[in-house]
Amino acid sequence: MSNYAEEYGQSVSDPESFWLDKAQALSWFKFPQQILSQDENGIDRWFADGELNTAYLALDYHVEQGRGDQTAVLYDSPVTGTKRAISYRELTSQVATLAGGLKKLGVNKGDRVLIYMPMVPEAAVAMLACARIGAIHSVVFGGFAAHELAVRIDDAQPKVVLSASCGIEMDKIIEYKPLLDKAIEVAQCPPQHCVILQREQCQASLLQGRDYDWHKLVSISEPVACTPVKATDPLYILYTSGTTGTPKGIVRDNGGHAVAMKYSMSAIYDIQPGEVFWAASDVGWVVGHSYIVYAPLISGCTTVLYEGKPVRTPDAGAFWRVISEYAVKAIFSAPTAFRAIKKEDPQAELARQYDLSSLEVIYLAGERLDPPTYHWLQETFQVPVVDHWWQTETGWAIAANMMGVEPKPTKPGSATFPVPGYHVQILDDTGHPVAAGVQGNIVLKRPMPPGCLPTVWRNFDRFQAGYLADFPGFYLSGDGGYLDEEGYLFVMGRTDDVMNVAGHRFSTGQIEEVVASHSGVAECAVIGIHNDLKGQVPIALVLLKDGETIDEDTLQQEMVAMVRRDIGAVVCLHQVYQVKRLPKTRSGKILRKVIRKIAAGESYTTPSTIDDPESLREIETLFQAKGLLQQSA
Numbered sequence: 001m002s003n004y005a006e007e008y009g010q011s012v013s014d015p016e017s018f019w020l021d022k023a024q025a026l027s028w029f030k031f032p033q034q035i036l037s038q039d040e041n042g043i044d045r046w047f048a049d050g051e052l053n054t055a056y057l058a059l060d061y062h063v064e065q066g067r068g069d070q071t072a073v074l075y076d077s078p079v080t081g082t083k084r085a086i087s088y089r090e091l092t093s094q095v096a097t098l099a100g101g102l103k104k105l106g107v108n109k110g111d112r113v114l115i116y117m118p119m120v121p122e123a124a125v126a127m128l129a130c131a132r133i134g135a136i137h138s139v140v141f142g143g144f145a146a147h148e149l150a151v152r153i154d155d156a157q158p159k160v161v162l163s164a165s166c167g168i169e170m171d172k173i174i175e176y177k178p179l180l181d182k183a184i185e186v187a188q189c190p191p192q193h194c195v196i197l198q199r200e201q202c203q204a205s206l207l208q209g210r211d212y213d214w215h216k217l218v219s220i221s222e223p224v225a226c227t228p229v230k231a232t233d234p235l236y237i238l239y240t241s242g243t244t245g246t247p248k249g250i251v252r253d254n255g256g257h258a259v260a261m262k263y264s265m266s267a268i269y270d271i272q273p274g275e276v277f278w279a280a281s282d283v284g285w286v287v288g289h290s291y292i293v294y295a296p297l298i299s300g301c302t303t304v305l306y307e308g309k310p311v312r313t314p315d316a317g318a319f320w321r322v323i324s325e326y327a328v329k330a331i332f333s334a335p336t337a338f339r340a341i342k343k344e345d346p347q348a349e350l351a352r353q354y355d356l357s358s359l360e361v362i363y364l365a366g367e368r369l370d371p372p373t374y375h376w377l378q379e380t381f382q383v384p385v386v387d388h389w390w391q392t393e394t395g396w397a398i399a400a401n402m403m404g405v406e407p408k409p410t411k412p413g414s415a416t417f418p419v420p421g422y423h424v425q426i427l428d429d430t431g432h433p434v435a436a437g438v439q440g441n442i443v444l445k446r447p448m449p450p451g452c453l454p455t456v457w458r459n460f461d462r463f464q465a466g467y468l469a470d471f472p473g474f475y476l477s478g479d480g481g482y483l484d485e486e487g488y489l490f491v492m493g494r495t496d497d498v499m500n501v502a503g504h505r506f507s508t509g510q511i512e513e514v515v516a517s518h519s520g521v522a523e524c525a526v527i528g529i530h531n532d533l534k535g536q537v538p539i540a541l542v543l544l545k546d547g548e549t550i551d552e553d554t555l556q557q558e559m560v561a562m563v564r565r566d567i568g569a570v571v572c573l574h575q576v577y578q579v580k581r582l583p584k585t586r587s588g589k590i591l592r593k594v595i596r597k598i599a600a601g602e603s604y605t606t607p608s609t610i611d612d613p614e615s616l617r618e619i620e621t622l623f624q625a626k627g628l629l630q631q632s633a
């Protein structure tokens with residue numbers, strides 16, 4: 001094991017030789033000569049002239065190296081009562097054949113394929129099949145409704161959609177096909193074909209000529225070989241919420257991503273080939289992309305793909321059962337999941353029923369790890385609890401305790417130190433570095449390490465404006481926080497209109513669009529407020545049109561239903577409050593940041609541009625009356 005300070009120092013003082021060395025751990029078709037260069041937009045690109053195939057690295061390579069019989073994927077589905085172990089050889093064959101099926105449907109290198117699937121192994125097969133032929137996948141989380149799906153279809157313009165007849169949420173069957181059909185109906189750029197995995201819980205009706213049955217397609221397809229792609233060719237697009245209602249397509253390239261996945265698996269997570277790693281997330285989120293599918297497989301590990309919840313499938317011992325059953329070495333999930341377990345089993349009595357001796361580390365990300373959950377985990381399980389911070393944009397952790405390099409003592413509330421490759425700084429709003437302990441904007445000095453986004457799909461201007469323009473030479477993370485005197489990073493929350501519900505990221509603008517579409521609404525503001533279980537939940541402050549009278553309960557029911565219908569149940573709109581006016585600047589901009597601060601119990605200064613200072617006091621009185629004011633930390 002090396003030393004963190006040396007490893008980090010080299011990564012920022014000489015990034016090219018640092019990443020050249022890490023790139024050597026992969027089996028490239030053509031090893032890159034150009035390590036760091038700039039593209040036509042002046043954006044740093046890694047390994048530009050290298051050639052590889054990500055599915056080859058994740059599958060065929062391991063079969064060639066003698067890992068064919070090792071389990072690649074452990075599928076565990078308490079909601080269907082199914083368990084399945086899939087070897088590297090079997091997975092390679094499934095992927096190669098589905099890739100052949102996609103080719104049959106006319107999918108070629110560079111074409112997009114949208115994947116809208118529940119947590120079944122076929123979701124991973126679908127992603128890898130795209131990677132195998134150089135097609136670009138875009139996975140859409142199964143909890144999103146038809147409208148959100150349509151928006152992504154129109155932006156990615158996929159040739160084919162891969163989906164399933166249903167997902168299963170606890171004991172509810174969620175039929176996917178009607179949602180997909182509706183999305184295609186409203187989309188401007190519909191796909192040519194859909195391939196549907198029929199699950200025994202629900203049979204979807206297929207549209208002759210457009211839709212194919214997954215198994216039938218595979219049965220008439222031949223396996224195809226891996227297509228070499230350039231390191232800078234996109235592997236996938238993953239849509240995430242920005243500050244507006246329109247999601248942005250984060251682009252991930254093949255080469256930088258593969259290097260980052262391989263490096264992080266050993267350096268951050270200390271997981272070696274053959275060991276069992278479990279990211280209890282969903283393939284629809286970045287954690288699922290990176291640590292259910294790509295990193296464990298590229299590293300020759302066994303990954304657990306779990307179709308269930310931390311609680312009620314069937315109880316709060318579900319995570320511990322899986323860990324003991326498969327000798328999981330490290331689990332990675334969101335703090336919300338553990339808060340849910342702690343709520344139902346505060347003494348962790350269910351955990352004591354299982355042999356957890358294989359478990360060496362618990363990793364958390366997706367939202368701030370609150371100190372009570374941190375302490376509960378550490379005291380109950382007596383293993384290191386590692387909070388690490390990252391974003392869809394980076395694809396892997398920006399700050400972490402590097403368990404495979406040099407584990408450091410942790411501090412509750414801190415994601416520990418910047419990961420090698422990430423030059424983290426804290427700047428004030430005018431772009432000046434702040435002193436240790438002072439909160440500011442968390443930024444990353446460019447170049448960012450391999451794996452981070454090079455652009456937003458078909459929208460370089462949005463990439464430039466949203467991430468690079470505010471502080472020249474830096475990437476703006478959108479999170480605020482501070483570095484303490486010892487260099488520990490504390491991430492305190494978003495500084496923009498992005499919120500985090502149960503580890504899922506949403507834009508308040510996206511929810512506002514739906515709320516504002518209600519016929520009685522003149523104006524609205526959505527903000528995230530603290531929630532003990534989910535971290536944050538959205539509330540809507542609504543100003544009705546003149547003359548409208550709708551009682552608050554009816555309005556609430558209608559809006560919750562609209563948000564569920566248009567975005568998805570997972571948003572969990574919590575409360576709707578009617579207000580007489582919204583705090584605004586004289587130019588008409590709603591002062592959401594100030595409203596957020598009031599709800600968080602933080603001090604705020606009344607902006608000099610405010611139109612009517614009394615409106616802020618009204619909000620404060622409302623929050624007080626409704627018990628929404630959080631105690632300041």
Ligand code: COA
Nearest residue numbers: 142143169174280281287334336337340366502503569570
């Ligand atoms: N497809 C369809 N619907 C989905 C869905 C999916 N993939 N995921 C969630 N939903 C629905 C749920 O069924 C629920 O609907 P309901 O209101 O009709 O019951 C709603 O969205 C909210 O779901 P969820 O956020 O899961 O809340 P919950 O109260 O059912 O469960 C937790 C609470 C804490 C158990 C759950 O939020 C959880 O497991 N969180 C961890 C999240 C996580 O792992 N994030 C990964 C980031 S690394």
Ligand code: AMP
Nearest residue numbers: 365366367368388389390391392491505
């Ligand atoms: P996503 O892109 O969905 O992964 O969400 C990224 C956002 O989640 C970040 O910008 C943070 O606001 C939040 N986040 C992720 N991990 C952490 C963490 N360990 N601590 C605090 N916030 C986090």
